[in-house]
Amino acid sequence: MSRLDQLFEATRAEGRAALVGYLPAGFPTVEGSRRVLSAMLDAGCDLVEVGVPYSDPVMDGPTIQAAAEGALRNGFRLRDLFSVVETVASAGGHAVVMTYWNPVFRYGVDAFARDLASAGGLGLITPDLIPDEAEDWLAASTEHGLDRIFLVAPSSTEERIAMTAAASSGFLYAASTMGVTGARDAVSNAAPELVARVRAHTDLPVGVGLGVRSGAQAAEVAGFADAVIVGSAFVSQVARDPGDGGEAAVRALAAELAEGVRRRVAATG
């Protein structure tokens, strides 16, 4: 049983969804990202997704694009990623890495998996890698004991959902809207429908992301998903409040969201 399996077993036992927070490593600085990620975990996130700043983030909206650009401008290097993960993991936090594929491919898929595992990371979320192209990652993740979190989308066919679920471990990421990352006022009603379709194919926990930014939205998503994934809203908190590196604002948001995932609302969709 992987550490992510254990995590979801625990949240399921508590009858609630897990709260997953995203932040790019190196944002606002390498040191700052260590502190903010620790604050997110401390204030209620069950798991953090440590993002890899990338030059061509085609799946991201303006908020995360700007954060990635800022991190790169400040000199973020891939080795910093492993050290940030290590900081989080050695303090007992759960961390997975979310990355576009080219940095992994360039680093060497097996070497990346090895170094992520030895830093204490639990797995990899790969938004632009589909299982069809993932032969070397399937091998490396098995070899190094990492979970592989692939994505499904509202446009996925039943066949692809089944295939993607079969290739995944830890949890499955349901991108709930068609579009790039970014906070939205309303949770897409495509989300509950997608999660229901996924459940027909797998018992894996299902995380829902793209757009959540408030406790009320978190509660709504927790009504039908196993994990509520929040990215742009955390990034905005940091960007808005550079004074203390955004820590206080991040803590407040994490606490609100953590309360939300414990107050699940019956699904409306």
Place this chain on the structure above:
Amino acid sequence: MSSALRPTPHDPDERGHWGPWGGRFMPEALIAALDELAAEYDKARLDPEFVGEFQRLLRDYAGRPSLLTEAPRFAEHAGGARVLLKREDLNHTGSHKINNVLGQALLTKRMGKKRVIAETGAGQHGVATATACALMGLECVVYMGEVDTRRQALNVARMRLLGAEVIPVSTGSRTLKDAINEALRDWVTNVDTTHYLLGTAAGAHPFPLIVRDFHRVIGVEARAQVLERVGRLPDAVVACVGGGSNAIGIFHGFLDDPSVRLVGCEPGGEGVGSGRHGATLTAGTPGVLHGARSYLLQDEDGQTTEAHSISAGLDYPGVGPEHSWLKDQGRAEYRPVTDAEAMAAFRLLSRTEGIIPAIESSHALAGALELGRELGEGAVVLVNLSGRGDKDVDTAAAWFGLSENNTDNTDNADDAGASAAGRGSNERGEA
């Protein structure tokens, strides 16, 4: 012409791989649309009605077949070789881009989509797309890097006159790569109603295949024209390589002719040694960008590095996957051509043949001069003249230091082969 869309032994596998290259490194959200496009193309390429309509448009609208023009005065600088120009510059809208655009616009209609988005660098693909959308009654949005909207202002105006919306992109390097990023973000948001009409033989499967096939007509025509004109195959076929569409289109006419050297000219910018260039196949390493595995300009962390070229249409750090395959197979060779060499060839063709080439195509012309000298007396070099230079007059005027008050024409064409030394200004393309 009908043969140009039929499956060949050079097609990728069913998931779009040429050996280790190509494939689909794309968000799951776009896979259904890519599958739909691939399935539609598989049917269309064998459907006489589709093929017939495509051919009719190429003939009656784009003006095909394009001419083959011998360039004897230009060839005087090419070591005694004969130089033949495949005149894609004479197509409607002024470049090869129209071939692919007409094909994909027809596919868009077959799929029942009403909105088209595109990226553009030099603006030629954007103009061609805006044109086809006007012709077929489709809504058209074109993403263009802010740097390029300035250096290709004429084409921005053309697109707007044709009814397209042009959206300047101010992220990243503000050139072609970033225009593609922004178009992909639009596509993932609007994929139900929208076709992404990609302008080069790159990107995720099936784009490299379908873009190539819609341009294969260039090579099919040129092969027959050269045989008729000189009675034999050319010794070399030369084309410029941005993403690789005009090159792959003409190369395909000659892939099965082992005696014909296929030479792609990449943007060498200020020189490959300077680091300021876009010579992906010459200096790149394997990577993934915009959906396919191919050679790529990147740093050791896999961050894309910025390309540099005086030519907006070649200013791209990636390249189509089939070119990576042809390079590895040794079937095609790729060499860099600097800004200065390209501009010298630009001037030489203008003054010796009365043809103002696109700066992109001027890279191929410079390559032809070099190859002619290597191959020597009597060699036959075929150049894909992929576009005309009207869009480039401001950039060229700045490069050569020409302006209202400076029409001094003491440079003559014979100097043109020399170097950039004769240019009166150091200005780069952003004038």
